[in-house]
Amino acid sequence: xxxxxDQDGNIRMVDVSQKDDTQRRAVAVGRIAMSPETLSAVYDxxxxxxxxxxxxxxxxxxxxxxxxALIPMCHLLxxxxxxxxxxxxxxxxxxxxxxxxxxxxxTGVEMExxxxxxxxxLTIYDMCKAxxxxxxxxxxMLMEKSGGKSGQYFRSS
Amino acid sequence: xxxxxDQDGNIRMVDVSQKDDTQRRAVAVGRIAMSPETLSAVYDxxxxxxxxxxxxxxxxxxxxxxxxALIPMCHLLxxxxxxxxxxxxxxxxxxxxxxxxxxxxxTGVEMExxxxxxxxxLTIYDMCKAxxxxxxxxxxMLMEKSGGKSGQYFRSS
Amino acid sequence: xxxxxDQDGNIRMVDVSQKDDTQRRAVAVGRIAMSPETLSAVYDxxxxxxxxxxxxxxxxxxxxxxxxALIPMCHLLxxxxxxxxxxxxxxxxxxxxxxxxxxxxxTGVEMExxxxxxxxxLTIYDMCKAxxxxxxxxxxMLMEKSGGKSGQYFRSS
Amino acid sequence: xxxxxDQDGNIRMVDVSQKDDTQRRAVAVGRIAMSPETLSAVYDxxxxxxxxxxxxxxxxxxxxxxxxALIPMCHLLxxxxxxxxxxxxxxxxxxxxxxxxxxxxxTGVEMExxxxxxxxxLTIYDMCKAxxxxxxxxxxMLMEKSGGKSGQYFRSS
Amino acid sequence: xxxxxDQDGNIRMVDVSQKDDTQRRAVAVGRIAMSPETLSAVYDxxxxxxxxxxxxxxxxxxxxxxxxALIPMCHLLxxxxxxxxxxxxxxxxxxxxxxxxxxxxxTGVEMExxxxxxxxxLTIYDMCKAxxxxxxxxxxMLMEKSGGKSGQYFRSS
Amino acid sequence: xxxxxDQDGNIRMVDVSQKDDTQRRAVAVGRIAMSPETLSAVYDxxxxxxxxxxxxxxxxxxxxxxxxALIPMCHLLxxxxxxxxxxxxxxxxxxxxxxxxxxxxxTGVEMExxxxxxxxxLTIYDMCKAxxxxxxxxxxMLMEKSGGKSGQYFRSS
Numbered sequence: 001x002x003x004x005x006d007q008d009g010n011i012r013m014v015d016v017s018q019k020d021d022t023q024r025r026a027v028a029v030g031r032i033a034m035s036p037e038t039l040s041a042v043y044d045x046x047x048x049x050x051x052x053x054x055x056x057x058x059x060x061x062x063x064x065x066x067x068x069a070l071i072p073m074c075h076l077l078x079x080x081x082x083x084x085x086x087x088x089x090x091x092x093x094x095x096x097x098x099x100x101x102x103x104x105x106x107t108g109v110e111m112e113x114x115x116x117x118x119x120x121x122l123t124i125y126d127m128c129k130a131x132x133x134x135x136x137x138x139x140x141m142l143m144e145k146s147g148g149k150s151g152q153y154f155r156s157s
Numbered sequence: 158x159x160x161x162x163d164q165d166g167n168i169r170m171v172d173v174s175q176k177d178d179t180q181r182r183a184v185a186v187g188r189i190a191m192s193p194e195t196l197s198a199v200y201d202x203x204x205x206x207x208x209x210x211x212x213x214x215x216x217x218x219x220x221x222x223x224x225x226a227l228i229p230m231c232h233l234l235x236x237x238x239x240x241x242x243x244x245x246x247x248x249x250x251x252x253x254x255x256x257x258x259x260x261x262x263x264t265g266v267e268m269e270x271x272x273x274x275x276x277x278x279l280t281i282y283d284m285c286k287a288x289x290x291x292x293x294x295x296x297x298m299l300m301e302k303s304g305g306k307s308g309q310y311f312r313s314s
Numbered sequence: 315x316x317x318x319x320d321q322d323g324n325i326r327m328v329d330v331s332q333k334d335d336t337q338r339r340a341v342a343v344g345r346i347a348m349s350p351e352t353l354s355a356v357y358d359x360x361x362x363x364x365x366x367x368x369x370x371x372x373x374x375x376x377x378x379x380x381x382x383a384l385i386p387m388c389h390l391l392x393x394x395x396x397x398x399x400x401x402x403x404x405x406x407x408x409x410x411x412x413x414x415x416x417x418x419x420x421t422g423v424e425m426e427x428x429x430x431x432x433x434x435x436l437t438i439y440d441m442c443k444a445x446x447x448x449x450x451x452x453x454x455m456l457m458e459k460s461g462g463k464s465g466q467y468f469r470s471s
Numbered sequence: 472x473x474x475x476x477d478q479d480g481n482i483r484m485v486d487v488s489q490k491d492d493t494q495r496r497a498v499a500v501g502r503i504a505m506s507p508e509t510l511s512a513v514y515d516x517x518x519x520x521x522x523x524x525x526x527x528x529x530x531x532x533x534x535x536x537x538x539x540a541l542i543p544m545c546h547l548l549x550x551x552x553x554x555x556x557x558x559x560x561x562x563x564x565x566x567x568x569x570x571x572x573x574x575x576x577x578t579g580v581e582m583e584x585x586x587x588x589x590x591x592x593l594t595i596y597d598m599c600k601a602x603x604x605x606x607x608x609x610x611x612m613l614m615e616k617s618g619g620k621s622g623q624y625f626r627s628s
Numbered sequence: 629x630x631x632x633x634d635q636d637g638n639i640r641m642v643d644v645s646q647k648d649d650t651q652r653r654a655v656a657v658g659r660i661a662m663s664p665e666t667l668s669a670v671y672d673x674x675x676x677x678x679x680x681x682x683x684x685x686x687x688x689x690x691x692x693x694x695x696x697a698l699i700p701m702c703h704l705l706x707x708x709x710x711x712x713x714x715x716x717x718x719x720x721x722x723x724x725x726x727x728x729x730x731x732x733x734x735t736g737v738e739m740e741x742x743x744x745x746x747x748x749x750l751t752i753y754d755m756c757k758a759x760x761x762x763x764x765x766x767x768x769m770l771m772e773k774s775g776g777k778s779g780q781y782f783r784s785s
Numbered sequence: 786x787x788x789x790x791d792q793d794g795n796i797r798m799v800d801v802s803q804k805d806d807t808q809r810r811a812v813a814v815g816r817i818a819m820s821p822e823t824l825s826a827v828y829d830x831x832x833x834x835x836x837x838x839x840x841x842x843x844x845x846x847x848x849x850x851x852x853x854a855l856i857p858m859c860h861l862l863x864x865x866x867x868x869x870x871x872x873x874x875x876x877x878x879x880x881x882x883x884x885x886x887x888x889x890x891x892t893g894v895e896m897e898x899x900x901x902x903x904x905x906x907l908t909i910y911d912m913c914k915a916x917x918x919x920x921x922x923x924x925x926m927l928m929e930k931s932g933g934k935s936g937q938y939f940r941s942s
Contacts, residue, residue, distance in 0.1 A: 002198070002202075002209065002284060002285065002287065002288070003287045004209075004212075004283070004284050005208060005209070006711065009208060010208060010685060010711075010713065011208035011209075011211075011212055011682060011685050011686060011689070012685075012689070012709070012710065012711035012712075013689050013707065013709055013710040013711070014709065015708060015709035015730065016708050016709065017651065017708040017709060017730055017731075017732065023488065030294075041159070045159075051162060051166060051167060051168035051368045051371070051372075052159065052161075052162065052168075054168075054365045054368035054369065054372070054482060055161075055168055055229050055230070055368065055372055057365070057481060057482050057483075058229065058365075058368070058369055058372050058373075058482060058543045058544075059227065059228060059229050059372075061482070061483070061484050061543060061544065062227075062376075062540070062543055063227055065539055065540065065547060066227070066540070068693055069690070069693065069694070070216065070219075070220055070223070070276055070279070071216060071276070071279055071280050071283045072212050072215065072216050072280060072686045072689060072690055073212070073283065073284070073686075073689065074283055075706065075707065075708070076547075076693060076704075076706045076707065077706065078546065078547045078548065078549065078576075078706065079484065079546065079547065080486060080487050080488040080546070080577065081483070081484055081485065081486035081487065081488060082483065082484040083477065083481075083483035083484070084483070085481065102486065102488055103488075104488065105706075106708065110286065110290075111279065111282070111283050111286075114279055114282060114294070115279055118275045118276075118278075118279060118294070119227055119228070119275075121275075121297075122227070122228055122268065122271055122272055122275060123228050123229060125268070125271060126161070126228045126230065126231055126268050127159060127161050127230070128159065129267065129268075130159065130160045131159070133267075133299055133302070133310055133312075134298070134299075134312065135298070136296065136297065136298040137187075137271070137275070137295070137297035137298070138294070138295030138296055138297065139293065139295055140278075140293065140294035140295060141291070141292070141293040141294070142290055142291075145290070153290055155290075155291065163397065167371060167397075167399065168368060168371050168372060168375070169371075169375070169395070169396065169397035169398075170375050170393065170395055170396040170397070171395065172394060172395035172416065173394050173395065174337065174394045174395060174416055174417075174418065180802065208682045208685070208686075211679045211682035211683065211686070211796060212682065212686055214679070214795060214796050214797075215679075215682070215683055215686050215687075215796060215857045215858075216686075218796070218797070218798050218857065218858065219690075219854070219857055222853055222854065222861060223854070225379055226376070226379065226380070229372045229375060229376055230372075230375065232392065232393065232394070233379060233390075233392045233393065233861075234392065235392065235860065235861045235862065235863065235890075236798065236860065236861065237800060237801050237802040237860070237891065238797070238798055238799065238800035238801065238802060239797065239798040240791065240795075240797035240798070241797070242795065259800065259802055260802075261802065262392075263394065316512070316516075316523065316598060316599065316601065316602070317601045318523075318526075318597070318598050319522060319523065320868065323522060324522060324842060324868075324870065325522035325523075325525075325526055325839060325842050325843060325846070326842075326846070326866070326867065326868035326869070327846050327864065327866055327867040327868070328866065329865060329866035329887065330865050330866065331808065331865040331866060331887055331888075331889065344608075355473070359473075365476060365480060365481060365482035366473065366475075366476065366482075368482075369475075369482055369543050369544070372543065373541065373542060373543050376541075377541055380541070382850055383847070383850065383851070384530065384533075384534055384537070384590055384593070385530060385590070385593055385594050385597045386526050386529065386530050386594060386843045386846060386847055387526065387597065387598070387843075387846065388597055389863065389864065389865070390850060390861075390863045390864065391863065392863065419863075420865065424600065424604075425593065425596070425597050425600075428593055428596060428608075429593055432589045432590075432592075432593060432608070433541055433542070433589075435589075435611075436541070436542055436582065436585055436586055436589060437542050437543060439582070439585060440475070440542045440544065440545055440582050441473060441475050441544070442473065443581065443582075444473065444474045445473070447581075447613055447616070447624055447626075448612070448613075448626065449612070450610065450611065450612040451501075451585075451589070451609070451611035451612070452608070452609030452610055452611060453607065453609055454592075454607065454608035454609060455605070455606070455607040455608070456604055456605075459604070467604055469604075469605065494645065522839045522842070522843075525639060525836045525839035525840065525843070526839065526843055528638060528639050528640075528836070529639060529700045529701075529836075529839070529840055529843050529844075530843075532639070532640070532641050532700060532701065533697070533700055533847075536696055536697065536704060537697070547704075549703065549704045549705065549706065549733075550641065550703065550704065551643060551644050551645040551703070551734065552640070552641055552642065552643035552644065552645060553640065553641040554634065554638075554640035554641070555640070556638065573643065573645055574645075575645065630826070630830075630837065630912060630913065630915065630916070631915045632837075632840075632911070632912050633836060633837070637836060638836060639836035639837075639839075639840055658922075669787070673787075679790060679794060679795060679796035680787065680789075680790065680796075682796075683789075683796055683857050683858070686857065687855065687856060687857050690855075691855055694855070698844065698847075698848055698851070698904055698907070699844060699904070699907055699908050699911045700840050700843065700844050700908060701840070701911065701912070702911055738914065738918075739907065739910070739911050739914075742907055742910060742922070743907055746903045746904075746906075746907060746922070747855055747856070747903075749903075749925075750855070750856055750896065750899055750900055750903060751856050751857060753896070753899060754789070754856045754858065754859055754896050755787060755789050755858070756787065757895065757896075758787065758788045759787070761895070761927055761930070761938055761940075762926070762927075762940065763926070764924065764925065764926040765815075765899070765903070765923070765925035765926070766922070766923030766924055766925060767921065767923055768906075768921065768922035768923060769919070769920070769921040769922070770918055770919075773918070781918055783918075783919065
């Protein structure tokens with residue numbers, strides 16, 4: 001069941017030699033909740049906010065490229081596209097994060113998408129922690145995945 | 158308010174030259190929820206499970222050391238201690254993750270603790286994703302922080 | 315004369331054990347020249363340009379932190395502050411780049427400042443290369459340096 | 472126009488899924504100017520100089536392999552060949568640097584060639600800075616590029 | 629003869645453009661010798677030993693993925709499988725290490741296998757050095773290699 | 786006994802907060818054995834050999850700086866000096882490698898010295914593997930270590 005363990009339970013990077021190179025895509029989401037004041041400071045402040053949100057998008061995309069160095073048994077993939085979209089969620093006092101990743105390869109890109117979301121959230125935490133230490137990162141999950149033998153996956157709500 | 162932005166709103170790594178080197182410590186938590194079957198497979202399976210949980214602990218600790226390379230404006234710190242503790246949470250079908258980090262330095266280690274938790278969770282996701290794609294990572298937050306000018310912080314429940 | 319070579323001409327990382335930990339600072343500059351149209355597209359376009367310039371500032375600051383991994387015999391330093399400032403130079407059709415770096419340590423931070431300038435320039439090249447392949451990066455030099463036994467240095471014009 | 476920005480101006484790693492894998496090649500140049508005495512010390516000194524120039528060649532080639540980790544939106548490419556050639560330019564008191572990079576892929580290798588030149592120059596600066604702080608790095612530009620939809624590019628003088 | 633040197637003896641990353649993409653595999657071995665007491669403490673101790681041996685397997689596999697960043701002229705390869713197997717060698721008081729690596733590519737994966745063995749051994753040293761500083765790492769060699777123009781190689785004993 | 790394991794056998798980065806910052810130094814050795822013909826080709830060939838041996842010295846020193854990223858529970862240290870010395874051993878058909886590392890810190894630098902030796906040896910293997918696949922890396926051990934509570938260590942022969 002656990003593909004990263006051999007028959008003796010020893011960890012290994014699973015052999016994907018026999019898998020086909022197919023077009024892969026994954027979308028993951030997550031969010032960082034904060035006080036209404038912090039959220040307002042990010043979006044409504046007098047300062048140009050380009051850099052705060054840009055830092056999160058950039059850090060998320062760069063982290064996607066580093067996924068195989070962070071997750072021990074993750075295969076290296078040459079990603080074809082990465083985008084990290086942030087949107088203000090006024091009702092729930094949070095910033096919603098969506099990362100989409102695609103490539104052609106023998107393994108899926110769900111770890112890359114989940115990593116991009118996580119690091120984008122951590123970057124927002126870092127940018128805002130001087131004013132709000134109570135922020136909470138959550139809701140990190142895979143929304144969809146396509147390509148490969150297992151076919152399409154859509155998260156049921 | 159946003160210490161990583163200068164007066165024109167441009168991002169920068171904030172100057173900590175004038176801060177004292179003090180003993181710093183931070184504790185962060187998080188969790189990864191999964192189906193009861195997946196949780197049981199991790200903990201009750203016939204395979205030796207050392208490697209699954211060890212991979213998460215090791216990946217979390219290694220990620221703590223890489224924090225300044227992941228989070229754009231984060232200062233490099235020579236960490237003195239990192240531990241990542243995982244515990245089975247039967248009632249809520251999740252693995253609880255706690256990371257503790259300490260060092261002596263001019264900035265706090267909360268980003269290192271939060272990063273360790275996040276990457277430990279992502280590693281568990283990677284190890285178990287062949288059997289469960291619906292896992293959800295959440296509840297990532299700072300529980301306590303000590304050292305530095307701002308003194309002690311404990312998250313109020 | 316070449317401190318990175320031993321008496322037999324073999325490369326080594328020079329021993330700085332006997333040097334004092336002092337407050338170090340360095341400022342480096344550089345620029346990327348482009349067509350007036352490209353420069354105008356960066357600054358006057360209809361798109362919000364936060365991300366283009368933010369990417370260069372962020373990449374420059376992150377590269378400063380990676381200097382010891384890029385330059386073979388460079389010592390690792392825990393930087394206290396990094397800032398990368400970009401300014402439009404209408405007359406000479408270029409973007410001027412200034413990087414300031416400081417730390418307390420046994421070696422200077424001029425390589426970190428020069429690396430930040432170089433990678434910020436490369437990032438601008440990457441962002442604009444679809445519209446202009448003739449851009450030229452130049453004028454990368456150390457403007458000032460303080461701290462350490464050799465005292466202050468100011469580039470004479 | 473700026474392919475790294477989406478329609479809202481948000482940075483992203485541009486999607487290259489639909490591009491063909493073609494043989495790519497790029498050549499970039501640059502130079503580091505120094506005093507005649509420094510140039511002479513590098514090339515005419517009594518010490519074996521293998522290591523000084525080798526360090527620059529090696530650092531440049533290793534940096535080419537790290538390009539996608541340095542430049543935020545750059546795609547990872549498995550490079551097929553990298554060479555960094557250094558030549559003494561007596562007349563203009565500089566070391567001329569030429570980097571050639573090739574691979575088969577969906578994106579060009581101009582950023583890899585430009586990065587190799589930049590880091591080779593920075594390494595020479597680091598090796599010689601104890602004797603000359605006034606060195607200047609410049610003339611970094613793309614000379615030629617082939618492969619891909621846009622066809623061949625040669626810089627016009 | 630030395631493929632990493634050009635005709636002038638300058639180092640370069642050898643051009644593999646004309647090589648075929650073939651299925652590659654390499655197996656390397658090595659071992660770390662220690663006192664019988666240390667060996668017994670690793671395998672027979674009262675503590676759960678999962679983490680000690682898991683750390684070595686994980687570090688070895690992660691190092692295999694970093695080979696091209698460690699070995700200057702090594703090509704980046706997207707590995708398809710990595711496994712690191714450790715076995716107690718009671719007679720010779722050592723832990724035997726075997727790493728197997730495979731991928732499809734234009735160059736062999738012997739450096740990846742040798743690097744995995746080396747870093748697994750270094751990790752065991754690190755884990756045990758508090759009780760035994762006399763450990764010795766040795767016997768690191770390539771056992772077999774397949775794929776590519778040169779065909780199969782088996783080490784003759 | 787195993788300082789990297791907590792009382793439950795879980796891996797952690799051991800807490801060094803209470804250790805003193807002292808001057809640390811470590812010397813490690815190792816060697817790579819090869820055929821007499823290969824050894825002669827490295828040292829007696831008609832090509833300038835600066836780059837072959839320089840590559841090994843440089844790769845070893847750069848790897849010393851990356852030790853904490855390779856060895857899971859190793860602390861980051863800002864190294865003060867690294868040197869890698871290679872010498873031809875005609876009698877035993879090998880290249881002897883000695884790495885010396887020093888820093889001021891709370892933990893020793895033996896892992897850095899051992900890592901430098903290992904990666905220098907791997908680099909020589911890579912440079913020479915086109916002519917000799919039977920090379921063997923061995924004899925990697927700590928020769929001396931000073932600084933810290935445990936005092937001086939010299940390997941007894």
